Amino acid sequence: MTLETEKAALQHALDLCRAHEAALGDALADIDRRSWVAAELDHLSKADRRLLDQFAYRYTRLQDDMGQRLIPAALRALGEDIGPMPMLDRLNRLEQLRWLPSAEEWTELRRIRNEFTHEYPESPEERRERLEIATHAARRLVEIVGIMERRAGEHGLA
Amino acid sequence: MRLTRQQVESIRRSAQTAFGAGTLVKLFGSRVDDSKLGGDIDLLVRPTHQDHLLRRKLQFLALLEGALGERKIDVVIEQPHDARPIVRVARETGVSL
Numbered sequence: 001m002t003l004e005t006e007k008a009a010l011q012h013a014l015d016l017c018r019a020h021e022a023a024l025g026d027a028l029a030d031i032d033r034r035s036w037v038a039a040e041l042d043h044l045s046k047a048d049r050r051l052l053d054q055f056a057y058r059y060t061r062l063q064d065d066m067g068q069r070l071i072p073a074a075l076r077a078l079g080e081d082i083g084p085m086p087m088l089d090r091l092n093r094l095e096q097l098r099w100l101p102s103a104e105e106w107t108e109l110r111r112i113r114n115e116f117t118h119e120y121p122e123s124p125e126e127r128r129e130r131l132e133i134a135t136h137a138a139r140r141l142v143e144i145v146g147i148m149e150r151r152a153g154e155h156g157l158a
Numbered sequence: 159m160r161l162t163r164q165q166v167e168s169i170r171r172s173a174q175t176a177f178g179a180g181t182l183v184k185l186f187g188s189r190v191d192d193s194k195l196g197g198d199i200d201l202l203v204r205p206t207h208q209d210h211l212l213r214r215k216l217q218f219l220a221l222l223e224g225a226l227g228e229r230k231i232d233v234v235i236e237q238p239h240d241a242r243p244i245v246r247v248a249r250e251t252g253v254s255l
Contacts, residue, residue, distance in 0.1 A: 111219050115212070123237055129212040 006077040007157050013069040014158055017145050020062035027055035038128040056116045059138045063113040077157045099151045112137045159253050160189050166255050172221035176214045178206030184252030198230040202248035211235050
Protein backbone atom coordinates (compact mmCIF):
# COMPACT_ATOMS: atom_id res chain seq x y z
CA MET A 1 0.00 0.00 0.00
CA THR A 2 1.11 3.55 -0.66
CA LEU A 3 1.34 5.98 2.21
CA GLU A 4 -1.71 7.81 0.85
CA THR A 5 -3.82 4.65 1.12
CA GLU A 6 -2.57 4.05 4.64
CA LYS A 7 -3.30 7.65 5.59
CA ALA A 8 -6.81 7.34 4.18
CA ALA A 9 -7.38 4.12 6.16
CA LEU A 10 -6.20 5.82 9.34
CA GLN A 11 -8.44 8.82 8.72
CA HIS A 12 -11.40 6.56 8.10
CA ALA A 13 -10.73 4.68 11.35
CA LEU A 14 -10.43 7.98 13.23
CA ASP A 15 -13.73 9.19 11.75
CA LEU A 16 -15.46 6.01 12.89
CA CYS A 17 -14.05 6.33 16.39
CA ARG A 18 -15.03 10.00 16.57
CA ALA A 19 -18.63 9.10 15.75
CA HIS A 20 -18.72 6.54 18.58
CA GLU A 21 -16.96 8.98 20.86
CA ALA A 22 -19.61 11.67 20.27
CA ALA A 23 -22.51 9.30 20.98
CA LEU A 24 -20.67 7.85 23.98
CA GLY A 25 -20.09 11.38 25.31
CA ASP A 26 -23.85 12.09 25.09
CA ALA A 27 -24.65 8.88 26.95
CA LEU A 28 -22.05 9.60 29.64
CA ALA A 29 -23.45 13.11 30.18
CA ASP A 30 -26.97 11.69 30.64
CA ILE A 31 -25.71 8.94 32.95
CA ASP A 32 -23.89 11.54 35.08
CA ARG A 33 -27.07 13.54 35.50
CA ARG A 34 -28.49 11.07 37.99
CA SER A 35 -27.35 8.65 40.65
CA TRP A 36 -27.74 4.93 40.16
CA VAL A 37 -28.80 2.79 43.05
CA ALA A 38 -28.18 -0.94 42.86
CA ALA A 39 -31.79 -1.90 43.61
CA GLU A 40 -33.09 0.28 40.77
CA LEU A 41 -30.91 -1.43 38.22
CA ASP A 42 -33.24 -4.39 38.51
CA HIS A 43 -36.31 -2.34 37.56
CA LEU A 44 -35.18 0.17 34.96
CA SER A 45 -37.55 2.49 33.17
CA LYS A 46 -37.68 2.16 29.40
CA ALA A 47 -35.71 5.39 28.98
CA ASP A 48 -32.98 4.32 31.42
CA ARG A 49 -32.65 0.94 29.80
CA ARG A 50 -32.25 2.61 26.40
CA LEU A 51 -29.64 4.94 27.83
CA LEU A 52 -27.59 2.11 29.34
CA ASP A 53 -27.96 0.11 26.12
CA GLN A 54 -26.72 3.07 24.10
CA PHE A 55 -23.80 3.50 26.44
CA ALA A 56 -22.87 -0.20 26.34
CA TYR A 57 -23.24 -0.33 22.56
CA ARG A 58 -21.06 2.72 21.91
CA TYR A 59 -18.48 1.69 24.46
CA THR A 60 -18.08 -1.77 22.94
CA ARG A 61 -18.11 -0.37 19.38
CA LEU A 62 -15.49 2.23 20.25
CA GLN A 63 -13.26 -0.34 21.91
CA ASP A 64 -13.73 -2.82 19.05
CA ASP A 65 -13.13 -0.29 16.29
CA MET A 66 -10.05 1.00 18.08
CA GLY A 67 -8.68 -2.52 18.46
CA GLN A 68 -9.63 -3.84 15.04
CA ARG A 69 -9.29 -0.72 12.89
CA LEU A 70 -7.58 2.23 14.50
CA ILE A 71 -4.64 0.40 16.06
CA PRO A 72 -3.70 -1.58 12.92
CA ALA A 73 -4.26 1.49 10.71
CA ALA A 74 -2.02 3.63 12.92
CA LEU A 75 0.77 1.05 12.88
CA ARG A 76 0.56 0.63 9.09
CA ALA A 77 0.57 4.39 8.56
CA LEU A 78 3.74 4.50 10.67
CA GLY A 79 5.32 1.97 8.34
CA GLU A 80 5.18 -0.99 10.71
CA ASP A 81 4.86 -4.50 9.29
CA ILE A 82 2.03 -5.84 11.43
CA GLY A 83 0.97 -8.87 9.37
CA PRO A 84 2.28 -11.57 11.69
CA MET A 85 2.16 -9.42 14.85
CA PRO A 86 -0.06 -10.74 17.68
CA MET A 87 -2.32 -8.17 19.37
CA LEU A 88 -0.16 -7.84 22.46
CA ASP A 89 2.90 -7.04 20.34
CA ARG A 90 0.91 -4.43 18.43
CA LEU A 91 -0.11 -2.81 21.68
CA ASN A 92 3.43 -2.86 23.03
CA ARG A 93 4.74 -1.35 19.80
CA LEU A 94 2.20 1.48 19.95
CA GLU A 95 3.13 2.08 23.57
CA GLN A 96 6.78 2.30 22.54
CA LEU A 97 5.87 4.80 19.84
CA ARG A 98 3.90 6.77 22.47
CA TRP A 99 0.59 6.47 20.68
CA LEU A 100 -0.85 4.39 23.51
CA PRO A 101 -0.30 5.28 27.18
CA SER A 102 -0.12 1.64 28.29
CA ALA A 103 -0.59 -1.73 26.60
CA GLU A 104 -1.50 -3.22 29.98
CA GLU A 105 -4.21 -0.62 30.52
CA TRP A 106 -5.62 -1.39 27.10
CA THR A 107 -6.04 -5.09 27.90
CA GLU A 108 -7.70 -4.07 31.18
CA LEU A 109 -10.15 -1.88 29.22
CA ARG A 110 -10.80 -4.82 26.91
CA ARG A 111 -11.61 -7.08 29.86
CA ILE A 112 -14.07 -4.46 31.10
CA ARG A 113 -15.60 -4.35 27.64
CA ASN A 114 -16.05 -8.11 27.74
CA GLU A 115 -18.09 -7.76 30.92
CA PHE A 116 -20.81 -6.13 28.80
CA THR A 117 -21.26 -9.24 26.74
CA HIS A 118 -21.26 -11.54 29.71
CA GLU A 119 -23.84 -14.21 29.23
CA TYR A 120 -24.89 -14.73 32.83
CA PRO A 121 -27.20 -12.31 34.62
CA GLU A 122 -25.35 -10.61 37.47
CA SER A 123 -26.65 -9.47 40.81
CA PRO A 124 -27.84 -5.81 41.07
CA GLU A 125 -24.77 -4.89 43.12
CA GLU A 126 -22.49 -6.39 40.46
CA ARG A 127 -24.38 -4.38 37.84
CA ARG A 128 -23.98 -1.11 39.73
CA GLU A 129 -20.27 -1.68 40.17
CA ARG A 130 -20.02 -2.60 36.51
CA LEU A 131 -21.64 0.69 35.52
CA GLU A 132 -19.23 2.63 37.69
CA ILE A 133 -16.17 0.83 36.32
CA ALA A 134 -17.47 1.04 32.76
CA THR A 135 -18.14 4.78 32.81
CA HIS A 136 -14.62 5.34 34.13
CA ALA A 137 -13.23 3.04 31.44
CA ALA A 138 -15.25 4.80 28.74
CA ARG A 139 -13.73 8.14 29.73
CA ARG A 140 -10.25 6.63 29.52
CA LEU A 141 -11.04 5.24 26.09
CA VAL A 142 -12.14 8.69 24.90
CA GLU A 143 -8.87 10.14 26.24
CA ILE A 144 -6.86 7.49 24.41
CA VAL A 145 -8.61 8.26 21.11
CA GLY A 146 -7.69 11.92 21.75
CA ILE A 147 -4.04 10.98 22.26
CA MET A 148 -3.99 8.92 19.06
CA GLU A 149 -5.64 11.75 17.16
CA ARG A 150 -3.02 14.19 18.39
CA ARG A 151 -0.19 11.83 17.43
CA ALA A 152 -1.69 11.38 13.96
CA GLY A 153 -1.83 15.16 13.60
CA GLU A 154 1.79 15.55 14.74
CA HIS A 155 2.91 12.99 12.17
CA GLY A 156 0.92 14.66 9.40
CA LEU A 157 -1.24 11.56 9.13
CA ALA A 158 -4.61 13.18 9.86
CA MET B 159 -12.17 -32.76 34.09
CA ARG B 160 -10.23 -31.31 31.18
CA LEU B 161 -7.70 -29.04 32.87
CA THR B 162 -4.07 -29.82 33.60
CA ARG B 163 -2.80 -29.90 37.18
CA GLN B 164 -0.85 -26.74 36.47
CA GLN B 165 -3.92 -24.96 35.18
CA VAL B 166 -5.91 -25.98 38.24
CA GLU B 167 -3.12 -24.69 40.48
CA SER B 168 -3.00 -21.36 38.60
CA ILE B 169 -6.76 -20.93 38.88
CA ARG B 170 -6.73 -21.68 42.61
CA ARG B 171 -3.83 -19.37 43.32
CA SER B 172 -5.32 -16.53 41.24
CA ALA B 173 -8.66 -16.90 43.04
CA GLN B 174 -7.03 -16.66 46.48
CA THR B 175 -5.12 -13.56 45.42
CA ALA B 176 -8.12 -11.78 43.95
CA PHE B 177 -10.90 -12.85 46.34
CA GLY B 178 -8.99 -13.71 49.51
CA ALA B 179 -7.68 -16.85 51.21
CA GLY B 180 -10.29 -19.54 51.60
CA THR B 181 -12.08 -18.66 48.37
CA LEU B 182 -13.71 -21.71 46.79
CA VAL B 183 -13.66 -22.34 43.04
CA LYS B 184 -15.67 -24.87 41.06
CA LEU B 185 -15.27 -25.79 37.43
CA PHE B 186 -18.56 -26.38 35.66
CA GLY B 187 -19.88 -26.57 32.10
CA SER B 188 -18.31 -28.44 29.20
CA ARG B 189 -14.79 -28.62 30.71
CA VAL B 190 -16.07 -31.00 33.37
CA ASP B 191 -16.99 -33.48 30.64
CA ASP B 192 -14.01 -35.62 29.58
CA SER B 193 -15.74 -36.68 26.35
CA LYS B 194 -15.88 -33.16 24.93
CA LEU B 195 -13.19 -31.06 23.26
CA GLY B 196 -12.10 -27.45 23.73
CA GLY B 197 -14.72 -25.04 25.04
CA ASP B 198 -14.82 -22.13 27.46
CA ILE B 199 -13.65 -22.43 31.02
CA ASP B 200 -16.66 -21.81 33.29
CA LEU B 201 -15.87 -21.08 36.89
CA LEU B 202 -18.06 -20.58 39.92
CA VAL B 203 -16.35 -18.58 42.64
CA ARG B 204 -17.48 -18.34 46.26
CA PRO B 205 -15.41 -15.37 47.44
CA THR B 206 -14.07 -14.79 50.93
CA HIS B 207 -14.13 -11.01 50.48
CA GLN B 208 -17.53 -9.64 49.53
CA ASP B 209 -16.62 -6.07 48.56
CA HIS B 210 -15.74 -4.68 45.11
CA LEU B 211 -16.56 -7.98 43.52
CA LEU B 212 -16.29 -6.78 39.94
CA ARG B 213 -12.88 -5.22 40.53
CA ARG B 214 -11.79 -8.48 42.10
CA LYS B 215 -13.20 -10.40 39.17
CA LEU B 216 -11.28 -8.22 36.71
CA GLN B 217 -8.12 -8.80 38.72
CA PHE B 218 -8.83 -12.55 38.72
CA LEU B 219 -9.28 -12.51 34.92
CA ALA B 220 -6.05 -10.54 34.50
CA LEU B 221 -4.13 -13.06 36.63
CA LEU B 222 -5.65 -15.94 34.68
CA GLU B 223 -4.77 -14.32 31.37
CA GLY B 224 -1.19 -14.03 32.55
CA ALA B 225 -1.08 -17.67 33.69
CA LEU B 226 -3.18 -19.44 31.04
CA GLY B 227 -2.89 -17.10 28.06
CA GLU B 228 -5.78 -15.38 26.35
CA ARG B 229 -8.79 -17.70 26.37
CA LYS B 230 -12.49 -17.49 27.01
CA ILE B 231 -13.14 -17.75 30.72
CA ASP B 232 -16.54 -17.12 32.27
CA VAL B 233 -16.64 -16.39 35.96
CA VAL B 234 -19.82 -16.48 38.02
CA ILE B 235 -19.53 -15.08 41.51
CA GLU B 236 -21.73 -16.72 44.08
CA GLN B 237 -23.20 -14.43 46.69
CA PRO B 238 -24.84 -15.26 50.01
CA HIS B 239 -28.35 -16.68 49.42
CA ASP B 240 -27.75 -16.66 45.69
CA ALA B 241 -30.83 -18.10 43.98
CA ARG B 242 -29.81 -17.64 40.36
CA PRO B 243 -30.37 -20.76 38.26
CA ILE B 244 -26.83 -20.63 36.87
CA VAL B 245 -25.43 -20.71 40.40
CA ARG B 246 -27.60 -23.66 41.37
CA VAL B 247 -26.57 -25.63 38.28
CA ALA B 248 -22.89 -24.78 38.79
CA ARG B 249 -23.06 -25.77 42.46
CA GLU B 250 -24.73 -29.09 41.66
CA THR B 251 -22.72 -30.13 38.61
CA GLY B 252 -19.37 -28.43 39.23
CA VAL B 253 -16.13 -29.97 40.38
CA SER B 254 -14.21 -28.28 43.20
CA LEU B 255 -10.72 -27.15 42.23
